[in-house]
Amino acid sequence: MLRKTFETFVQALGRPLVSFIINLGYFTQFVAKSVYNCFIPPFYLKLFGKQFLDIGFYSLPVVGLTTLFAGMVIAIQTYSGISEYGAEGVVASVVLISVTRELAPVLSALMVAGRIGAAMAAEIGTMRVTEQIDALITLSANPFRYLIAPRIWAAIIVMPLLVLFGDVIGIFGGYLVGVYKLDFNPANYINNTADNLQAIDIIMGVVKAAVFGFVVAVMGCYHGYRSKGGAQGVGEATTNSVVTSSILILIFNYLITELFFAR
Amino acid sequence: MSDNKIEIRNLYKAFGKKKVLDGVDLDVKNGESLVVIGGSGTGKSVLIKCIQGLLTPDAGSIKIDDEEVIGTSKNIHEKMGMLFQGAALFDSLSVWENVAFVLLENNRMPRKDARLEAIRVLRQVGLAPEVADLSPAELSGGMQKRVGLARAIMNKPEIIFFDEPTTGLDPIMADVINDLIIESAKGLGATTLTITHDMASARKIADRIAMLYKGKIIWVGSVKDMDKSDNPYLKQFISGSSQGPIQMEV
Numbered sequence: 001m002l003r004k005t006f007e008t009f010v011q012a013l014g015r016p017l018v019s020f021i022i023n024l025g026y027f028t029q030f031v032a033k034s035v036y037n038c039f040i041p042p043f044y045l046k047l048f049g050k051q052f053l054d055i056g057f058y059s060l061p062v063v064g065l066t067t068l069f070a071g072m073v074i075a076i077q078t079y080s081g082i083s084e085y086g087a088e089g090v091v092a093s094v095v096l097i098s099v100t101r102e103l104a105p106v107l108s109a110l111m112v113a114g115r116i117g118a119a120m121a122a123e124i125g126t127m128r129v130t131e132q133i134d135a136l137i138t139l140s141a142n143p144f145r146y147l148i149a150p151r152i153w154a155a156i157i158v159m160p161l162l163v164l165f166g167d168v169i170g171i172f173g174g175y176l177v178g179v180y181k182l183d184f185n186p187a188n189y190i191n192n193t194a195d196n197l198q199a200i201d202i203i204m205g206v207v208k209a210a211v212f213g214f215v216v217a218v219m220g221c222y223h224g225y226r227s228k229g230g231a232q233g234v235g236e237a238t239t240n241s242v243v244t245s246s247i248l249i250l251i252f253n254y255l256i257t258e259l260f261f262a263r
Numbered sequence: 264m265s266d267n268k269i270e271i272r273n274l275y276k277a278f279g280k281k282k283v284l285d286g287v288d289l290d291v292k293n294g295e296s297l298v299v300i301g302g303s304g305t306g307k308s309v310l311i312k313c314i315q316g317l318l319t320p321d322a323g324s325i326k327i328d329d330e331e332v333i334g335t336s337k338n339i340h341e342k343m344g345m346l347f348q349g350a351a352l353f354d355s356l357s358v359w360e361n362v363a364f365v366l367l368e369n370n371r372m373p374r375k376d377a378r379l380e381a382i383r384v385l386r387q388v389g390l391a392p393e394v395a396d397l398s399p400a401e402l403s404g405g406m407q408k409r410v411g412l413a414r415a416i417m418n419k420p421e422i423i424f425f426d427e428p429t430t431g432l433d434p435i436m437a438d439v440i441n442d443l444i445i446e447s448a449k450g451l452g453a454t455t456l457t458i459t460h461d462m463a464s465a466r467k468i469a470d471r472i473a474m475l476y477k478g479k480i481i482w483v484g485s486v487k488d489m490d491k492s493d494n495p496y497l498k499q500f501i502s503g504s505s506q507g508p509i510q511m512e513v
Contacts, residue, residue, distance in 0.1 A: 044368075123355075132352075134312070134317050135345070135353070137315075137316070137317060138315055138343060138344070138345040140338055140341055140365065140369055141368055
């Protein structure tokens with residue numbers, strides 16, 4: 001009796017662990033294959049251009065709105081937290097640092113994960129369950145080069161551009177609140193922002209953006225590529241893609257920050 | 264060089280504990296039309312996917328033109344074409360881009376020339392040039408199969424695979440597709456391997472028929488031999504009776 005309970009307990013622990021290790025193996029193999037095929041011709045420039053537009057241009061409104069309000073709320077929070085010490089001038093620099101180092105890259109990436117990562121998983125997942133990926137192989141096209149490499153390249157290149165756009169809009173949001181709500185002097189606000197602007201903050205944001213772009217594209221493609229079982233499988237792939245890429249974005253955000261400021 | 268275009272020996276494939284192919288031996292002769300029949304879940308699709316390298320068998324040998332294809336680094340797909348069960352047309356591309364996919368992406372043919380070539384092949388399968396610019400989602404099931412066939416024969420393959428070519432079609436459209444399969448294969452002088460459970464289709468297009476049951480080829484012969492055979496499994500399958508040695512898992 002005791003032995004049977006112990007066996008059941010070990011099995012209950014072991015099964016998810018074995019399944020996790022198997023999936024980790026598949027994932028590592030997938031990432032290695034994807035990265036390798038990113039550098040092997042043929043390069044599908046037209047498909048890259050389409051992804052570039054989808055990820056970049058069509059994400060501008062959502063990234064703009066997110067960073068605008070993030071910049072505005074940081075201005076109010078900073079002011080309400082420190083106004084009693086008479087340090088209104090600090091608002092501009094706090095907005096600048098928060099937006100460029102953290103808010104623009106992280107919020108933009110989370111938005112893109114929801115918008116683009118999910119779409120990638122759904123599109124590739126549908127291609128998988130309707131045998132379109134098999135059809136690609138029978139037509140002598142490598143699905144890693146045709147489907148995955150253009151998405152990864154586009155995401156890595158366009159995410160930093162989106163974040164630079166988000167930086168500008170986020171800082172502008174702080175400016176709007178500072179000048180029109182908190183009655184700061186516009187020239188002083190701009191001067192404070194310019195004085196505190198440091199290349200390292202922008203570079204860190206851009207590096208984070210490139211890594212997040214890679215994470216979103218790889219997770220979207222991976223879950224789509226491995227989806228099975230029809231509409232339900234595609235739905236699960238979409239959800240898993242958004243959840244895993246969001247978690248990885250937050251983990252990598254910490255790791256990159258740690259790397260930049262490690263002493 | 265042997266007379267066989269495809270030679271399969273002792274092919275095994277399992278998914279977990281489920282044995283799907285359990286020692287398949289099968290030859291497809293040069294230029295012949297072989298049809299593999301069998302019930303749902305007997306491993307027909309797995310067999311065809313193993314031959315094309317879409318699945319890796321657990322053991323066994325598959326030779327095409329006397330060359331082993333399992334684990335080969337050569338591009339074996341250049342000499343093959345495939346009509347998928349659901350046509351598997353790329354829905355992000357127009358009809359003509361689907362048909363001319365190989366010309367556009369592999370041969371880098373100019374788009375104008377590739378479009379003309381695609382329209383020529385679409386005509387061969389009985390589709391009007393106006394269809395060329397439509398999206399696959401705008402086509403009926405029968406038209407999608409024709410486009411799938413056009414895509415499969417575009418590269419003038421030596422071997423064409425047909426996966427349930429008439430499934431989901433009305434009997435008349437199914438017969439039209441059968442005729443197109445025969446014409447296309449004869450026109451190209453291609454070897455064809457079809458998997459189906461549609462006996463009308465099998466009778467029409469087959470030179471020889473093989474029956475797959477529980478992962479093994481249990482009978483091979485011509486259509487004439489099939490009607491005379493006293494193999495109880497084959498007799499039950501062609502008569503479509505629920506009574507007999509084949510028990511369906513329900």
